Amino acid sequence: MEVLIVEDDDAMASALAAGVATAGHAASRVARGADALLSHRNFRLILLDLGLPDMDGLEVLRKLRQVTDVPILVLTARDDERSVVLGLRSGADDYLVKPVKLVELLARIEAVTRRAGRSSGVPQHTIVLDDLDIDLDRRVASKAGAPLPLTATEFELLALLARHAGSVVTREQILDALWGDAFLASSRSLDVHLTGLRAKLQKPGFIINVRGVGYRVEAAAP
Incomplete structure (x- = not known):
């Protein structure tokens, strides 16, 4: 599965890419929200950080939800209740607070993609x-x-x-x-x-x- 990692921290992005690769997924990384909005069509799941250098991650999330139904998993250091609620109400399929264990991240990815697969239905001809x-x-x-x-x-x-x-x-x-x-x-x-x-x-x-x-x-x- 093609995974887009939207993360401005190089070390975190590398760790996430290596982690999802262990589950057989192909990961690509962008550091800015604007780049995520341009490249999202090529991916089946998005890992989205909220602290991006060019725009707030919640705004990126809202804009992505206007144009795509692919699963979006927010992965951020913001652990306050308001941020969690805003993230989920803005369209995130799941919300994880850094640091997160790899086994939990992979389990969450599997869960949201399984839900998305059930709702996608049979292709129409x-x-x-x-x-x-x-x-x-x-x-x-x-x-x-x-x-x-x-x-x-x-x-x-x-x-x-x-x-x-x-x-x-x-x-x-x-x-x-x-x-x-x-x-x-x-x-x-x-x-x-x-x-x-x-x-x-x-x-x-x-x-x-x-x-x-x-x-x-x-x-x-x-």
Whole structure:
């Protein structure tokens, strides 16, 4: 499993990397929160320190939770109750206070990844919503049996919203999934592709704008 270690202390980062390697995991390390936000997509678990040099770790945690569901385990020297509560409420899957024994760290990693695996479900290959048929393997979509002339980005946008039908997908999640960085990508690009997708779907009320948050597909499976 690929593990991202977000830790500015060189000695601690080396110890963590060596520790997770004993369990067969591949570890990479970044020292800044900004680097974690740029590289998180390549990893299946994140070990996050809160005392980072460029931004507070809790802010990094909140931003990561806007765009990814991968397990995040906070590993920090902050042991006060307020920090623990804030960390868990901000989206951490677990909270460990330094120093931590290797056996406990590995056990916590196994526990959070096991929970994540149970909740991930079976991969979808086709999504059917109302008169839409979205083939995720062939990357084609049709409406009432007629192929839709979607661009690659329009298809990705439709597939993302359809996977979460009935739930809100935030603008940050969309930007991160389609352009690779929710915090640098242009929101204007999303607006243009969304307009094009709606025009080709010709389904008023299908993609609902949730003001200030994101978008939701409102449809029921047949």
